[in-house]
Amino acid sequence: MDFTAALEGDGWTQGPDVTSDGRTMATAKYENIVRSHRPEQHVRRSRPLGTSTSHNGGYPGANSPSAMGNGDARLPGNRHPGVPDLAASTEKRPTSDLPEKSPVENEKPPQSTTHEGLFQNAPGQDEESGGRTSEDSLAPSQSKQPQYTPDGKRIITEEECYDALGYSWPSWKKWMLLSSIFAVQMSMNFNTSVYPSAVEPLSEHFEVSEQAVRAGQCAFLVLYAFGCELWAPWSEEFGRWPILQCSLFLVNIWQILAALAPNFGSIIVARALGGLSSAGGSVTLGMVADLYQPEDQDWAVAFVVLSSVGGTSIGPIVGGPIKKFLPWHWNFWIQLIFGVTVQVVHFFMPESRATILMDREAKRRRKSGEDPNIYGPNEVKNPRISWEEVGVTWIRPFEMFLREPIVLSCSLLSGFSDALIFTFQEGFTPVFKQWGFGTLELAWAFIPIIIGYLIAYVSYFPWIIRDSRITKAKGPDYLPPEHRLKWLLYLAPLETIGLFGFAWTSLGPPQVHWIAPMIFSCLIAIANYGIYMSTISYMLAAYGPYSASATGGNGFARDLLAGIAALYSTPLYTNIAPNGLHLEYASTILACLAFVVTMPVYLIYWKGPWLREKSKFAQSLAADRKAKGGHRVAEATKEQLEPHNL
Structure with missing residues (x-):
């Protein structure tokens, strides 16, 4: 499911759900996407206290017992009822493929990263990578969204320091x-x-x-x-x-x-x-x-x-x-x-x-x-x-x-x-x-x-x-x-x-x-x-x-x-x-x-x-360059360097 569908069809713009501070769920989520820069803010503000995140995206606390063991009823895909899984929806399609509608629809939540050296979504880990296929994993998105380690450190991107x-x-x-x-x-x-x-x-x-x-x-x-x-x-x-x-x-x-x-x-x-x-x-x-x-x-x-x-x-x-x-x-x-x-x-x-x-x-x-x-x-x-x-x-x-x-x-x-x-x-x-x-x-x-x-x-x-x-x-x-x-x-x-x-x-x-x-x-x-x-x-x-x-x-x-x-x-x-x-x-x-x-x-x-x-390696780097508008990538991902991908 893409991000536009999530906004329009999962109760984000019309749903009656209200957060503990009186805001509608749609308002809380939208403000979170636009304003937040730290992943923990996204997690904490978008849910009532004590509930877990909607996906295991590598945010701090995402894998903790308190986050996983609250007994919440979940829909397939590890989601709360009525709340879309943003990570899965945004990772299935490159940003450039999203239809150009309103500024609200084109906002994207921060992309999460995991850290075994920051390269977790290797080929063969389709379930953990938000439903992506192995081919998708071979060409990781060079998103301009900030990336984080499990302990909350933000990783600088090429786009931020290109000069x-x-x-x-x-x-x-x-x-x-x-x-x-x-x-x-x-x-x-x-x-x-x-x-x-x-x-x-x-x-x-x-x-x-x-x-x-x-x-x-x-x-x-x-x-x-x-x-x-x-x-x-x-x-x-x-x-x-x-x-x-x-x-x-x-x-x-x-x-x-x-x-x-x-x-x-x-x-x-x-x-x-x-x-x-x-x-x-x-x-x-x-x-x-x-x-x-x-x-x-x-x-x-x-x-x-x-x-x-x-x-x-x-x-x-x-x-x-x-x-x-x-x-x-x-x-x-x-x-x-x-x-x-x-x-x-x-x-x-x-x-x-x-x-x-x-x-x-x-x-x-x-x-x-x-x-x-x-x-x-x-x-x-x-x-x-x-x-x-x-x-x-x-x-x-x-x-x-x-x-x-x-x-x-x-x-x-x-x-x-x-x-x-x-x-x-x-x-x-x-x-x-x-x-x-x-x-x-x-x-x-x-x-x-x-x-x-x-x-x-x-x-x-x-x-x-x-x-x-x-x-x-x-x-x-x-x-x-x-x-x-x-x-x-x-x-x-x-x-x-x-x-x-x-x-x-x-x-x-x-x-x-x-x-x-x-x-x-x-x-x-x-x-x-x-x-x-x-x-x-x-x-x-x-x-x-x-x-x-x-x-x-x-x-x-x-x-x-x-x-x-x-x-x-x-x-x-x-x-x-x-x-x-x-x-x-x-x-x-x-x-x-x-x-x-x-x-x-x-x-x-x-x-x-x-x-x-x-050449999987050459194809992967070419896909990365294309995702960056033809610019050269600064570093290949770990899975690109594995022997089975060479």
């Missing part, structure tokens, strides 16, 4: 934070790509094979993959700022261990710990979701993605001069200097995580006396996080990677593409040595890759501008999430074309000029940027506040496969092309793999709606 959240920050403040993120991401990816320049010096100093030294690169990248997954969800629980500061501090500590390593084993340990301590793009991209609604985020995503791919290309360019002019220790000292600099810059940046800002706003209002009973979403959790939640927090990114079709398909596409790039870059040394390139010239050979990334970055501008105009004119939901993949349909083939072109221009002099393979490497970079940018943008749109965990799967695949590639890349070129002959064969194999790997782009574009239908 304090990152979405409402001025542009200069957002881009100040994004610029610091750009530097952080550049530093972390620089650490992965500058190390190969130290392979020969480390091999000579510690008297180990060059292939053994490459294990340090593999250890860093593989552990980096797990580090992204492990750090990301903690940033959602405790905020982005402390997690990034902790990550940067630990990475810098391990750089000192590597620079002062007495033996090669210490190098491997330091690299492994450095990779595990790196929070990576999953956290930095999650910060984009803190600052922008889905329809406005593409400028920021493109900027942060540029920092990620750019860091992997700047490493070889800087590594060449380090290798030529400095001892091997400086490979790690340079990483440390870069890392400390960006940590200091980030130290002065603000927190952006919505739930943390909501906690702070609630504390400010209590301290100022504006509302002494208001609390943030994390403040009412008791305990803040349990060991069970610790396990769920760690498992969540892996669960999403394995069971969310969107995360799995996009992550594998991006991961295989990144592995191909790392493998292809290992071919630079044998290929360009045919033209007599030395250490510095080999470093400069990576400049076309940087140019390719910049071209790809700029190429997204017209699409972003066009999409922004469309969404502003026709609404944020007019363009489906798959539209974010459209430009990738044209860029993805450049990876296959570029690898084939690089392969068959690697013949050396006098047949080919050295500029030819550089041009094709530029095309490969354009495609790699497009794959990363479009898949990340797609997942950010689908998963909103939990995009850090979702994009963690993308980072996991990219870094894991790139780490494995570090071991086989050089042998691939040296064994297939002994004595520098037939180098084109190895790159041709990579080109064939690229053709296969990029095919899912088109499947995801055309079958994306079907994939999202298979």
